[in-house]
Amino acid sequence: MATTPRGLRSCSVHEHLERMPRSINTLGDARDSGQELVAICDEIRCRHRWIIDLDHVLKFVGTGHSLTPVGGERHFSERIRCPACRGRGAFIWMRHMADPEPLLVGLSYSVNRWDTKGSRALLEVAAKATSEIVANAAYDSAVGHYPGDHLTLQQRARIIRDSRVQLIRGGKVG
Ligand SMILES: [Zn+2]
Numbered sequence: 378m379a380t381t382p383r384g385l386r387s388c389s390v391h392e393h394l395e396r397m398p399r400s401i402n403t404l405g406d407a408r409d410s411g412q413e414l415v416a417i418c419d420e421i422r423c424r425h426r427w428i429i430d431l432d433h434v435l436k437f438v439g440t441g442h443s444l445t446p447v448g449g450e451r452h453f454s455e456r457i458r459c460p461a462c463r464g465r466g467a468f469i470w471m472r473h474m475a476d477p478e479p480l481l482v483g484l485s486y487s488v489n490r491w492d493t494k495g496s497r498a499l500l501e502v503a504a505k506a507t508s509e510i511v512a513n514a515a516y517d518s519a520v521g522h523y524p525g526d527h528l529t530l531q532q533r534a535r536i537i538r539d540s541r542v543q544l545i546r547g548g549k550v551g
Pocket of ligand 1: 418420423424425459460461462463464
């Protein structure tokens with residue numbers, strides 16, 4: 378299984394909620410503070426979404442494992458296996474277990490721009506919107522503004538449109 382020289386081929390941890398505490402740096406912190414981690418399969422034709430069994434992951438990587446990828450270290454998000462397609466690798470999202478959808482109900486759609494060179498990290502949230510129609514317009518304009526970049530239109534973690542999927546249309550999509 379290939380990794381890049383710096384071991385950075387993995388996911389990003391999207392800071393889903395702005396008011397998420399900044400002190401959460403490790404998987405142990407996440408568990409202790411009740412953060413729920415959501416994984417989205419790396420495989421574009423799968424995109425299965427599931428809640429990570431944190432206790433299970435901790436058994437393998439330990440509580441000190443960094444939540445975000447660290448240069449030179451293999452990150453758990455690379456190794457995690459999708460229960461739907463059995464492929465390895467996932468994007469990791471965070472949300473607060475005690476209050477899963479607080480305050481952001483009005484801004485559930487986002488247009489995200491992802492790194493395409495190795496790290497696959499979230500580069501920016503290009504837009505947030507309450508309306509799916511507005512969000513679609515923002516997505517279209519982001520695709521024009523960042524030609525060739527990997528963009529997704531999402532309702533929270535659910536991927537509605539994916540610029541890379543359009544490029545391979547003709548395959549099994551949707
Ligand atoms: Zn999958």
